[in-house]
Amino acid sequence: MLTAREVHRHFEGMRAVDGVSIDVLPGRITGLIGPNGAGKSTFLAVLAGTLPASSGNIVFEAEVITALPAYKRARRGLVRTFQLPSEFAQLTVLENLLVAAPGNRGESLLGALLGKRYWLPDERRLVERARRLLNRFGMSAKESDYAGTLSGGQKRIVEIMRALMLRPRVLLLDEPMAGVHPSIVDEIATYLESLRDEGLTILMVEHELHMVERLCDPVIVMAQGKIIGQGPMTMLRRQREIVDAYLVG
Protein backbone atom coordinates (compact mmCIF):
# COMPACT_ATOMS: atom_id res chain seq x y z
CA MET A 1 0.00 0.00 0.00
CA LEU A 2 2.76 2.41 1.02
CA THR A 3 6.33 1.41 0.28
CA ALA A 4 9.58 3.21 0.94
CA ARG A 5 12.84 2.00 -0.58
CA GLU A 6 16.29 3.20 0.47
CA VAL A 7 14.96 6.58 1.61
CA HIS A 8 17.61 9.05 2.73
CA ARG A 9 17.21 12.48 4.24
CA HIS A 10 20.35 14.44 4.98
CA PHE A 11 20.69 17.79 6.72
CA GLU A 12 24.01 19.31 5.70
CA GLY A 13 25.87 16.03 6.09
CA MET A 14 23.83 14.75 9.05
CA ARG A 15 22.00 11.58 8.04
CA ALA A 16 18.63 11.90 9.76
CA VAL A 17 17.16 9.10 7.66
CA ASP A 18 19.74 6.70 6.31
CA GLY A 19 18.48 4.22 3.75
CA VAL A 20 15.16 3.26 5.29
CA SER A 21 12.94 0.73 3.50
CA ILE A 22 9.52 -0.25 4.82
CA ASP A 23 6.21 -1.70 3.67
CA VAL A 24 3.09 -0.37 5.35
CA LEU A 25 0.54 -3.15 5.26
CA PRO A 26 -3.11 -2.39 4.53
CA GLY A 27 -5.66 -2.48 7.33
CA ARG A 28 -3.07 -2.49 10.11
CA ILE A 29 -1.50 -0.05 12.49
CA THR A 30 2.25 -0.13 11.89
CA GLY A 31 4.23 1.26 14.78
CA LEU A 32 7.42 3.25 14.34
CA ILE A 33 9.44 3.50 17.51
CA GLY A 34 12.95 4.45 18.52
CA PRO A 35 14.89 6.76 20.81
CA ASN A 36 14.80 10.54 20.45
CA GLY A 37 16.74 11.62 17.38
CA ALA A 38 16.29 8.27 15.65
CA GLY A 39 14.78 9.98 12.60
CA LYS A 40 11.20 8.72 13.02
CA SER A 41 9.45 12.07 12.63
CA THR A 42 11.77 13.06 9.80
CA PHE A 43 10.96 9.82 8.02
CA LEU A 44 7.24 10.42 8.54
CA ALA A 45 7.63 13.94 7.13
CA VAL A 46 9.46 12.55 4.11
CA LEU A 47 6.68 10.01 3.53
CA ALA A 48 4.05 12.77 3.75
CA GLY A 49 6.05 15.12 1.53
CA THR A 50 6.41 17.91 4.10
CA LEU A 51 10.16 17.27 3.78
CA PRO A 52 11.67 16.17 0.45
CA ALA A 53 13.72 12.98 0.38
CA SER A 54 17.41 13.40 -0.42
CA SER A 55 17.21 10.10 -2.31
CA GLY A 56 15.18 6.92 -2.43
CA ASN A 57 11.76 5.94 -3.65
CA ILE A 58 8.29 6.19 -2.16
CA VAL A 59 5.42 4.32 -3.78
CA PHE A 60 1.81 4.81 -2.73
CA GLU A 61 -0.87 2.59 -4.24
CA ALA A 62 1.35 1.62 -7.19
CA GLU A 63 2.28 5.23 -7.97
CA VAL A 64 5.74 6.70 -7.38
CA ILE A 65 5.10 9.80 -5.27
CA THR A 66 8.66 10.69 -4.27
CA ALA A 67 8.59 14.00 -6.13
CA LEU A 68 5.02 14.97 -5.26
CA PRO A 69 4.49 17.91 -2.88
CA ALA A 70 2.67 17.30 0.41
CA TYR A 71 -0.65 18.70 -0.72
CA LYS A 72 -0.81 16.37 -3.73
CA ARG A 73 0.00 13.35 -1.55
CA ALA A 74 -2.75 14.40 0.87
CA ARG A 75 -5.22 14.66 -1.99
CA ARG A 76 -4.29 11.11 -3.02
CA GLY A 77 -5.10 9.88 0.49
CA LEU A 78 -1.76 9.96 2.31
CA VAL A 79 -2.49 12.24 5.24
CA ARG A 80 -0.35 13.09 8.24
CA THR A 81 -0.72 14.67 11.67
CA PHE A 82 2.01 16.47 13.57
CA GLN A 83 4.09 15.85 16.67
CA LEU A 84 3.26 19.32 18.02
CA PRO A 85 -0.35 20.55 18.10
CA SER A 86 -1.16 21.97 14.68
CA GLU A 87 -4.77 23.02 15.08
CA PHE A 88 -6.01 26.13 13.31
CA ALA A 89 -6.30 28.00 16.58
CA GLN A 90 -8.54 30.87 15.51
CA LEU A 91 -10.96 28.60 13.66
CA THR A 92 -13.70 26.73 15.47
CA VAL A 93 -13.52 22.95 15.83
CA LEU A 94 -16.14 22.50 13.11
CA GLU A 95 -14.26 24.86 10.82
CA ASN A 96 -11.05 22.87 11.40
CA LEU A 97 -12.85 19.84 10.02
CA LEU A 98 -14.47 21.72 7.15
CA VAL A 99 -11.13 23.13 5.98
CA ALA A 100 -9.86 19.60 5.47
CA ALA A 101 -12.87 18.36 3.55
CA PRO A 102 -12.35 18.19 -0.20
CA GLY A 103 -15.14 18.69 -2.70
CA ASN A 104 -16.46 22.11 -1.72
CA ARG A 105 -17.07 24.28 -4.79
CA GLY A 106 -16.60 27.40 -2.71
CA GLU A 107 -12.99 26.57 -2.03
CA SER A 108 -11.69 28.28 -5.17
CA LEU A 109 -11.54 32.03 -5.68
CA LEU A 110 -14.04 31.81 -8.53
CA GLY A 111 -16.38 29.67 -6.45
CA ALA A 112 -16.18 32.17 -3.61
CA LEU A 113 -16.97 35.09 -5.92
CA LEU A 114 -19.95 33.24 -7.40
CA GLY A 115 -21.55 33.37 -3.97
CA LYS A 116 -23.25 31.23 -1.41
CA ARG A 117 -25.90 29.80 -3.73
CA TYR A 118 -23.12 28.18 -5.73
CA TRP A 119 -21.40 26.40 -2.85
CA LEU A 120 -23.98 26.13 -0.06
CA PRO A 121 -25.20 22.61 -0.99
CA ASP A 122 -21.61 21.32 -0.72
CA GLU A 123 -21.13 23.18 2.54
CA ARG A 124 -24.25 21.71 4.12
CA ARG A 125 -23.30 18.21 3.07
CA LEU A 126 -19.83 18.62 4.56
CA VAL A 127 -21.14 20.18 7.78
CA GLU A 128 -23.37 17.14 8.18
CA ARG A 129 -20.41 14.82 7.66
CA ALA A 130 -18.23 16.78 10.05
CA ARG A 131 -20.97 16.67 12.69
CA ARG A 132 -21.21 12.90 12.36
CA LEU A 133 -17.49 12.71 12.99
CA LEU A 134 -17.72 15.08 15.96
CA ASN A 135 -20.48 12.94 17.39
CA ARG A 136 -18.48 9.75 16.94
CA PHE A 137 -15.46 11.24 18.72
CA GLY A 138 -17.56 12.80 21.48
CA MET A 139 -16.69 16.36 20.51
CA SER A 140 -20.11 17.69 19.46
CA ALA A 141 -20.31 20.03 22.44
CA LYS A 142 -17.08 21.69 21.34
CA GLU A 143 -18.22 22.34 17.76
CA SER A 144 -18.24 26.13 18.05
CA ASP A 145 -15.24 26.50 20.35
CA TYR A 146 -12.04 27.93 18.99
CA ALA A 147 -9.65 25.00 18.46
CA GLY A 148 -6.91 26.98 20.22
CA THR A 149 -8.87 26.86 23.49
CA LEU A 150 -9.05 23.03 23.64
CA SER A 151 -6.97 20.80 25.90
CA GLY A 152 -3.94 18.96 24.49
CA GLY A 153 -5.88 15.70 24.14
CA GLN A 154 -8.85 17.36 22.48
CA LYS A 155 -6.51 19.03 20.00
CA ARG A 156 -5.11 15.59 19.12
CA ILE A 157 -8.61 14.29 18.52
CA VAL A 158 -9.41 17.31 16.33
CA GLU A 159 -6.29 16.58 14.29
CA ILE A 160 -7.34 12.98 13.78
CA MET A 161 -10.89 13.99 12.85
CA ARG A 162 -9.50 16.63 10.50
CA ALA A 163 -7.37 14.03 8.76
CA LEU A 164 -10.37 11.70 8.50
CA MET A 165 -12.34 14.40 6.69
CA LEU A 166 -10.00 13.79 3.74
CA ARG A 167 -11.06 10.13 3.66
CA PRO A 168 -7.42 9.01 3.88
CA ARG A 169 -6.21 5.68 2.55
CA VAL A 170 -3.16 5.81 4.84
CA LEU A 171 -2.96 7.89 8.00
CA LEU A 172 0.48 8.93 9.27
CA LEU A 173 0.27 9.80 12.97
CA ASP A 174 3.19 11.51 14.66
CA GLU A 175 3.01 10.81 18.39
CA PRO A 176 -0.77 11.13 18.75
CA MET A 177 -0.54 10.47 22.50
CA ALA A 178 2.25 12.98 23.22
CA GLY A 179 1.41 15.39 26.03
CA VAL A 180 -2.07 13.95 26.40
CA HIS A 181 -3.78 13.23 29.74
CA PRO A 182 -3.73 9.46 30.49
CA SER A 183 -7.53 9.27 30.47
CA ILE A 184 -7.62 10.61 26.91
CA VAL A 185 -4.73 8.38 25.79
CA ASP A 186 -6.99 5.37 26.27
CA GLU A 187 -9.80 7.14 24.43
CA ILE A 188 -7.55 7.91 21.46
CA ALA A 189 -6.32 4.30 21.42
CA THR A 190 -9.91 3.06 21.27
CA TYR A 191 -10.66 5.40 18.36
CA LEU A 192 -7.56 4.17 16.51
CA GLU A 193 -8.57 0.56 17.05
CA SER A 194 -12.01 1.21 15.65
CA LEU A 195 -10.51 2.99 12.62
CA ARG A 196 -8.21 0.03 12.04
CA ASP A 197 -11.13 -2.37 12.32
CA GLU A 198 -12.89 -0.38 9.63
CA GLY A 199 -9.94 -1.02 7.32
CA LEU A 200 -7.93 2.19 7.64
CA THR A 201 -4.17 1.79 7.29
CA ILE A 202 -2.12 3.67 9.89
CA LEU A 203 1.57 4.29 10.38
CA MET A 204 2.14 5.64 13.87
CA VAL A 205 5.23 7.11 15.52
CA GLU A 206 4.77 6.68 19.26
CA HIS A 207 6.75 6.63 22.49
CA GLU A 208 4.03 5.14 24.73
CA LEU A 209 5.20 1.53 24.44
CA HIS A 210 2.22 -0.02 26.16
CA MET A 211 0.02 1.66 23.53
CA VAL A 212 2.31 0.48 20.74
CA GLU A 213 2.04 -3.04 22.13
CA ARG A 214 -1.72 -2.76 22.29
CA LEU A 215 -2.28 -1.22 18.86
CA CYS A 216 0.57 -1.92 16.50
CA ASP A 217 1.52 -4.94 14.48
CA PRO A 218 4.10 -4.88 13.04
CA VAL A 219 6.41 -2.51 14.86
CA ILE A 220 9.48 -0.97 13.21
CA VAL A 221 12.38 0.17 15.37
CA MET A 222 14.65 2.97 14.21
CA ALA A 223 17.92 4.21 15.66
CA GLN A 224 20.36 6.71 14.17
CA GLY A 225 18.37 6.98 10.97
CA LYS A 226 18.30 3.26 10.25
CA ILE A 227 15.90 0.41 10.86
CA ILE A 228 17.33 -1.93 13.46
CA GLY A 229 14.44 -4.34 13.71
CA GLN A 230 10.83 -5.03 12.86
CA GLY A 231 8.10 -7.47 13.74
CA PRO A 232 5.57 -8.01 16.50
CA MET A 233 6.39 -6.20 19.74
CA THR A 234 6.69 -9.45 21.66
CA MET A 235 9.39 -10.63 19.28
CA LEU A 236 11.23 -7.29 19.37
CA ARG A 237 11.43 -7.45 23.14
CA ARG A 238 13.54 -10.59 22.77
CA GLN A 239 16.18 -8.99 20.51
CA ARG A 240 19.13 -7.85 22.58
CA GLU A 241 20.34 -4.96 20.38
CA ILE A 242 16.85 -3.47 20.22
CA VAL A 243 16.40 -3.77 23.95
CA ASP A 244 19.78 -2.08 24.44
CA ALA A 245 19.00 0.68 21.96
CA TYR A 246 15.54 1.55 23.07
CA LEU A 247 13.46 -0.84 25.08
CA VAL A 248 15.38 -0.82 28.32
CA GLY A 249 12.87 -0.40 31.10
Added chain:
Amino acid sequence: MNYYVETILVYAGVDIIACLALNLQFGVSGIVNFSFIVFQAAGAYTAAVLSMPPDTASGMSFQHYVLGLQLPFPIPWLGGALVGGLLAIPVGVLLLRRLRSDYQAIALLVLSVIVNTVITNYRPLFNGAAGLSVIPPPLSERIDPYTATYQYLYVGITFVCCLLVLFVANRIVNSPYGRTLRAMREHELAASALGKNLVALKLTVFVVGGIIAGLSGAILVGFISYWAPITWLYPETIVLFAAIIVGGRGNNLGAILGGLLVPLGFEEITRFIPTGFGPPGLGPAIQWVAIGLLIIGFLWFRPKGVLPEPRRVFNEAGIEESPFMEVRAS
Protein backbone atom coordinates in the same frame (compact mmCIF):
# COMPACT_ATOMS: atom_id res chain seq x y z
CA MET B 1 -19.77 70.72 -1.01
CA ASN B 2 -16.92 72.01 1.06
CA TYR B 3 -13.65 71.04 -0.64
CA TYR B 4 -12.17 69.92 2.70
CA VAL B 5 -15.09 67.57 3.31
CA GLU B 6 -14.88 66.23 -0.24
CA THR B 7 -11.17 65.61 0.19
CA ILE B 8 -11.75 63.81 3.48
CA LEU B 9 -14.45 61.62 1.94
CA VAL B 10 -12.36 60.64 -1.09
CA TYR B 11 -9.32 59.95 1.10
CA ALA B 12 -11.54 57.88 3.39
CA GLY B 13 -12.77 55.88 0.40
CA VAL B 14 -9.25 55.29 -0.88
CA ASP B 15 -8.01 54.25 2.57
CA ILE B 16 -10.97 51.93 3.11
CA ILE B 17 -10.39 50.23 -0.25
CA ALA B 18 -6.66 49.88 0.50
CA CYS B 19 -7.37 48.49 3.98
CA LEU B 20 -9.87 45.96 2.62
CA ALA B 21 -7.20 44.75 0.18
CA LEU B 22 -4.50 44.55 2.83
CA ASN B 23 -6.93 42.81 5.16
CA LEU B 24 -7.41 40.06 2.58
CA GLN B 25 -3.66 39.60 2.33
CA PHE B 26 -2.51 40.19 5.89
CA GLY B 27 -5.59 39.93 8.10
CA VAL B 28 -7.18 36.88 6.47
CA SER B 29 -4.27 35.10 4.77
CA GLY B 30 -1.33 36.06 6.99
CA ILE B 31 0.80 37.44 4.13
CA VAL B 32 2.81 40.31 5.60
CA ASN B 33 2.86 42.41 2.44
CA PHE B 34 5.22 45.23 3.38
CA SER B 35 5.30 46.28 -0.27
CA PHE B 36 1.56 46.96 -0.45
CA ILE B 37 2.09 50.61 -1.32
CA VAL B 38 3.97 49.58 -4.48
CA PHE B 39 0.79 48.06 -5.88
CA GLN B 40 -1.19 51.19 -5.05
CA ALA B 41 1.53 53.24 -6.76
CA ALA B 42 1.48 50.95 -9.81
CA GLY B 43 -2.27 51.57 -10.16
CA ALA B 44 -1.79 55.31 -9.73
CA TYR B 45 1.02 55.61 -12.27
CA THR B 46 -0.85 53.45 -14.76
CA ALA B 47 -4.08 55.43 -14.42
CA ALA B 48 -2.06 58.64 -14.78
CA VAL B 49 -0.21 57.73 -17.98
CA LEU B 50 -3.34 56.20 -19.51
CA SER B 51 -5.32 59.40 -18.96
CA MET B 52 -2.59 61.98 -19.67
CA PRO B 53 -1.79 63.28 -23.16
CA PRO B 54 1.62 62.32 -24.60
CA ASP B 55 4.52 64.10 -22.97
CA THR B 56 5.20 65.76 -26.34
CA ALA B 57 1.85 67.58 -26.20
CA SER B 58 1.85 71.30 -25.55
CA GLY B 59 2.08 72.17 -21.87
CA MET B 60 3.54 68.76 -20.94
CA SER B 61 7.12 69.22 -22.07
CA PHE B 62 8.31 69.85 -18.49
CA GLN B 63 7.86 66.14 -17.69
CA HIS B 64 8.76 62.81 -19.29
CA TYR B 65 6.69 59.67 -19.10
CA VAL B 66 5.66 56.61 -21.10
CA LEU B 67 2.36 56.07 -22.94
CA GLY B 68 0.25 59.22 -22.57
CA LEU B 69 -2.71 57.56 -24.26
CA GLN B 70 -5.40 60.03 -23.12
CA LEU B 71 -7.94 57.23 -22.70
CA PRO B 72 -11.42 58.03 -21.42
CA PHE B 73 -12.74 57.12 -17.97
CA PRO B 74 -13.05 54.37 -16.68
CA ILE B 75 -10.27 52.76 -18.77
CA PRO B 76 -7.41 54.38 -16.78
CA TRP B 77 -8.91 53.11 -13.51
CA LEU B 78 -9.45 49.62 -14.90
CA GLY B 79 -5.91 49.73 -16.28
CA GLY B 80 -4.59 50.74 -12.87
CA ALA B 81 -6.39 47.84 -11.22
CA LEU B 82 -5.19 45.43 -13.90
CA VAL B 83 -1.55 46.48 -13.60
CA GLY B 84 -1.76 46.19 -9.79
CA GLY B 85 -2.92 42.60 -10.26
CA LEU B 86 -0.41 41.79 -13.01
CA LEU B 87 2.46 43.15 -10.95
CA ALA B 88 1.43 40.83 -8.12
CA ILE B 89 2.08 37.76 -10.28
CA PRO B 90 5.88 38.04 -10.72
CA VAL B 91 6.29 39.43 -7.19
CA GLY B 92 4.23 36.57 -5.78
CA VAL B 93 5.96 33.91 -7.87
CA LEU B 94 9.39 35.22 -6.83
CA LEU B 95 8.79 35.91 -3.15
CA LEU B 96 5.85 33.82 -1.95
CA ARG B 97 6.77 30.40 -3.26
CA ARG B 98 9.82 29.36 -1.32
CA LEU B 99 10.47 31.90 1.42
CA ARG B 100 9.23 31.43 4.97
CA SER B 101 6.66 34.04 5.98
CA ASP B 102 9.03 36.21 8.06
CA TYR B 103 11.56 36.27 5.23
CA GLN B 104 8.75 37.07 2.83
CA ALA B 105 7.95 40.16 4.89
CA ILE B 106 11.57 41.32 4.79
CA ALA B 107 11.87 40.65 1.05
CA LEU B 108 8.66 42.57 0.36
CA LEU B 109 9.87 45.51 2.44
CA VAL B 110 13.15 45.56 0.52
CA LEU B 111 11.23 45.35 -2.75
CA SER B 112 9.24 48.44 -1.75
CA VAL B 113 12.43 50.40 -1.12
CA ILE B 114 14.09 49.19 -4.34
CA VAL B 115 11.10 50.00 -6.56
CA ASN B 116 10.76 53.47 -5.04
CA THR B 117 14.47 54.14 -5.54
CA VAL B 118 14.38 52.96 -9.16
CA ILE B 119 11.33 55.06 -10.03
CA THR B 120 12.88 58.07 -8.26
CA ASN B 121 16.10 57.85 -10.24
CA TYR B 122 14.82 56.76 -13.65
CA ARG B 123 13.16 59.75 -15.24
CA PRO B 124 11.94 58.44 -18.64
CA LEU B 125 9.36 56.12 -17.06
CA PHE B 126 7.34 58.34 -14.70
CA ASN B 127 9.36 61.57 -14.56
CA GLY B 128 11.61 60.45 -11.72
CA ALA B 129 11.62 62.18 -8.35
CA ALA B 130 9.54 65.13 -9.58
CA GLY B 131 6.71 62.76 -10.40
CA LEU B 132 3.72 63.28 -12.66
CA SER B 133 1.58 66.39 -12.41
CA VAL B 134 -1.33 67.94 -14.28
CA ILE B 135 -2.97 64.53 -14.44
CA PRO B 136 -6.42 65.07 -15.90
CA PRO B 137 -9.24 64.20 -13.46
CA PRO B 138 -11.65 61.52 -14.75
CA LEU B 139 -14.49 62.85 -16.94
CA SER B 140 -12.96 66.32 -16.87
CA GLU B 141 -13.62 66.64 -20.61
CA ARG B 142 -17.35 66.42 -19.87
CA ILE B 143 -17.74 68.04 -16.46
CA ASP B 144 -15.78 70.95 -15.05
CA PRO B 145 -13.74 69.43 -12.18
CA TYR B 146 -13.93 72.70 -10.25
CA THR B 147 -17.71 72.55 -9.79
CA ALA B 148 -19.70 71.19 -6.86
CA THR B 149 -21.42 68.73 -9.20
CA TYR B 150 -18.07 67.17 -10.06
CA GLN B 151 -17.14 66.96 -6.40
CA TYR B 152 -20.38 65.11 -5.63
CA LEU B 153 -19.76 62.83 -8.57
CA TYR B 154 -16.21 61.95 -7.52
CA VAL B 155 -17.29 61.19 -3.97
CA GLY B 156 -20.16 59.11 -5.38
CA ILE B 157 -17.93 57.09 -7.72
CA THR B 158 -15.46 56.50 -4.87
CA PHE B 159 -18.32 55.33 -2.66
CA VAL B 160 -19.55 52.92 -5.35
CA CYS B 161 -16.00 51.53 -5.69
CA CYS B 162 -15.91 51.04 -1.89
CA LEU B 163 -19.16 49.10 -2.02
CA LEU B 164 -17.93 46.99 -4.91
CA VAL B 165 -14.66 46.14 -3.14
CA LEU B 166 -16.52 45.40 0.11
CA PHE B 167 -18.84 43.07 -1.81
CA VAL B 168 -15.89 41.17 -3.26
CA ALA B 169 -14.04 41.10 0.07
CA ASN B 170 -17.14 39.80 1.88
CA ARG B 171 -17.67 37.07 -0.68
CA ILE B 172 -14.07 35.95 -0.22
CA VAL B 173 -13.91 36.18 3.57
CA ASN B 174 -17.27 34.50 4.17
CA SER B 175 -16.66 31.56 1.83
CA PRO B 176 -14.91 28.19 2.14
CA TYR B 177 -12.05 29.80 0.18
CA GLY B 178 -11.75 32.46 2.89
CA ARG B 179 -11.81 29.74 5.54
CA THR B 180 -8.92 28.00 3.79
CA LEU B 181 -7.00 31.28 3.69
CA ARG B 182 -7.55 31.66 7.44
CA ALA B 183 -6.34 28.10 7.99
CA MET B 184 -3.21 28.89 5.99
CA ARG B 185 -2.67 31.96 8.20
CA GLU B 186 -2.98 29.82 11.33
CA HIS B 187 -0.69 26.93 10.34
CA GLU B 188 0.82 26.74 6.85
CA LEU B 189 2.35 23.31 7.23
CA ALA B 190 -0.85 21.74 8.53
CA ALA B 191 -2.87 23.33 5.72
CA SER B 192 -0.44 21.93 3.19
CA ALA B 193 -0.64 18.48 4.79
CA LEU B 194 -4.42 18.66 4.38
CA GLY B 195 -4.19 19.05 0.62
CA LYS B 196 -4.07 22.83 0.33
CA ASN B 197 -1.88 24.26 -2.42
CA LEU B 198 -0.28 27.14 -0.50
CA VAL B 199 1.40 28.68 -3.55
CA ALA B 200 -1.88 28.89 -5.44
CA LEU B 201 -3.72 30.25 -2.40
CA LYS B 202 -1.11 32.92 -1.75
CA LEU B 203 -0.84 33.91 -5.37
CA THR B 204 -4.58 34.28 -5.90
CA VAL B 205 -5.10 36.42 -2.82
CA PHE B 206 -1.96 38.40 -3.66
CA VAL B 207 -3.31 39.16 -7.13
CA VAL B 208 -6.76 40.07 -5.81
CA GLY B 209 -5.13 42.39 -3.27
CA GLY B 210 -2.94 43.85 -6.02
CA ILE B 211 -5.98 44.59 -8.20
CA ILE B 212 -7.79 46.35 -5.37
CA ALA B 213 -4.64 48.24 -4.34
CA GLY B 214 -4.19 49.37 -7.96
CA LEU B 215 -7.77 50.61 -8.05
CA SER B 216 -7.24 52.60 -4.85
CA GLY B 217 -4.19 54.25 -6.39
CA ALA B 218 -6.12 55.10 -9.55
CA ILE B 219 -8.91 56.73 -7.54
CA LEU B 220 -6.43 58.74 -5.50
CA VAL B 221 -4.37 59.97 -8.45
CA GLY B 222 -7.49 61.03 -10.33
CA PHE B 223 -8.41 63.20 -7.39
CA ILE B 224 -5.10 64.79 -6.45
CA SER B 225 -3.81 65.03 -10.08
CA TYR B 226 -0.26 64.41 -8.91
CA TRP B 227 1.82 61.34 -8.14
CA ALA B 228 5.49 61.14 -7.18
CA PRO B 229 7.77 58.71 -5.32
CA ILE B 230 7.50 60.82 -2.16
CA THR B 231 3.77 59.94 -1.94
CA TRP B 232 4.40 56.20 -1.73
CA LEU B 233 7.40 55.67 0.50
CA TYR B 234 7.42 52.36 2.37
CA PRO B 235 6.21 53.84 5.71
CA GLU B 236 2.83 54.48 4.05
CA THR B 237 2.35 50.69 4.13
CA ILE B 238 3.01 50.73 7.88
CA VAL B 239 0.12 53.17 8.34
CA LEU B 240 -2.20 50.71 6.59
CA PHE B 241 -0.90 47.86 8.75
CA ALA B 242 -1.62 50.00 11.80
CA ALA B 243 -5.16 50.48 10.48
CA ILE B 244 -5.72 46.73 10.13
CA ILE B 245 -4.28 46.02 13.58
CA VAL B 246 -6.39 48.74 15.21
CA GLY B 247 -9.58 47.92 13.30
CA GLY B 248 -9.39 44.15 13.65
CA ARG B 249 -7.43 41.67 11.58
CA GLY B 250 -9.50 39.35 9.41
CA ASN B 251 -12.69 41.38 9.77
CA ASN B 252 -13.78 43.53 6.81
CA LEU B 253 -15.71 45.84 9.12
CA GLY B 254 -12.55 46.14 11.21
CA ALA B 255 -10.60 47.08 8.09
CA ILE B 256 -13.14 49.79 7.29
CA LEU B 257 -13.02 51.11 10.85
CA GLY B 258 -9.23 51.01 10.83
CA GLY B 259 -9.18 52.82 7.50
CA LEU B 260 -11.26 55.59 9.00
CA LEU B 261 -9.49 55.75 12.37
CA VAL B 262 -5.83 55.52 11.41
CA PRO B 263 -4.78 56.81 7.98
CA LEU B 264 -7.54 59.36 7.97
CA GLY B 265 -8.64 60.10 11.51
CA PHE B 266 -5.29 59.84 13.18
CA GLU B 267 -3.40 61.85 10.58
CA GLU B 268 -6.08 64.51 10.51
CA ILE B 269 -6.20 64.77 14.30
CA THR B 270 -2.44 65.03 14.65
CA ARG B 271 -2.51 68.01 12.30
CA PHE B 272 -3.94 69.96 15.21
CA ILE B 273 -0.83 69.41 17.31
CA PRO B 274 0.51 72.94 17.92
CA THR B 275 3.41 73.83 15.67
CA GLY B 276 6.01 76.53 16.01
CA PHE B 277 8.07 74.87 18.68
CA GLY B 278 10.95 72.44 18.42
CA PRO B 279 13.01 71.75 15.31
CA PRO B 280 11.48 71.78 11.81
CA GLY B 281 9.72 68.54 10.94
CA LEU B 282 8.81 67.78 14.54
CA GLY B 283 5.09 67.56 13.73
CA PRO B 284 5.33 64.82 11.08
CA ALA B 285 7.88 63.02 13.26
CA ILE B 286 5.39 63.02 16.14
CA GLN B 287 2.80 61.57 13.75
CA TRP B 288 5.08 58.61 12.98
CA VAL B 289 5.90 58.10 16.65
CA ALA B 290 2.17 58.11 17.39
CA ILE B 291 1.51 55.53 14.65
CA GLY B 292 4.24 53.31 16.11
CA LEU B 293 2.87 53.66 19.63
CA LEU B 294 -0.60 52.88 18.35
CA ILE B 295 0.58 49.61 16.79
CA ILE B 296 2.52 48.57 19.89
CA GLY B 297 -0.32 49.58 22.19
CA PHE B 298 -2.91 47.58 20.31
CA LEU B 299 -0.67 44.53 19.88
CA TRP B 300 -0.05 44.63 23.62
CA PHE B 301 -3.48 45.41 25.02
CA ARG B 302 -5.94 44.47 22.29
CA PRO B 303 -4.20 42.32 19.70
CA LYS B 304 -7.42 41.41 17.94
CA GLY B 305 -8.31 45.07 17.35
CA VAL B 306 -11.48 47.03 18.01
CA LEU B 307 -13.63 44.67 15.91
CA PRO B 308 -12.11 41.18 16.21
CA GLU B 309 -12.61 38.53 13.58
CA PRO B 310 -16.07 37.05 14.20
CA ARG B 311 -16.49 33.50 15.37
CA ARG B 312 -18.21 31.38 12.72
CA VAL B 313 -21.15 29.50 14.18
CA PHE B 314 -23.26 27.08 12.15
CA ASN B 315 -26.96 26.53 12.83
CA GLU B 316 -28.80 23.22 12.94
CA ALA B 317 -29.33 23.27 9.18
CA GLY B 318 -25.59 23.48 8.59
CA ILE B 319 -25.71 27.12 7.50
CA GLU B 320 -23.27 29.59 8.91
CA GLU B 321 -24.99 32.31 10.89
CA SER B 322 -24.21 35.80 9.68
CA PRO B 323 -20.82 36.83 11.04
CA PHE B 324 -22.26 40.33 11.54
CA MET B 325 -24.68 38.96 14.15
CA GLU B 326 -21.98 38.00 16.58
CA VAL B 327 -18.78 39.92 17.03
CA ARG B 328 -17.02 38.67 20.08
CA ALA B 329 -13.47 38.04 21.17
CA SER B 330 -12.38 34.74 22.59
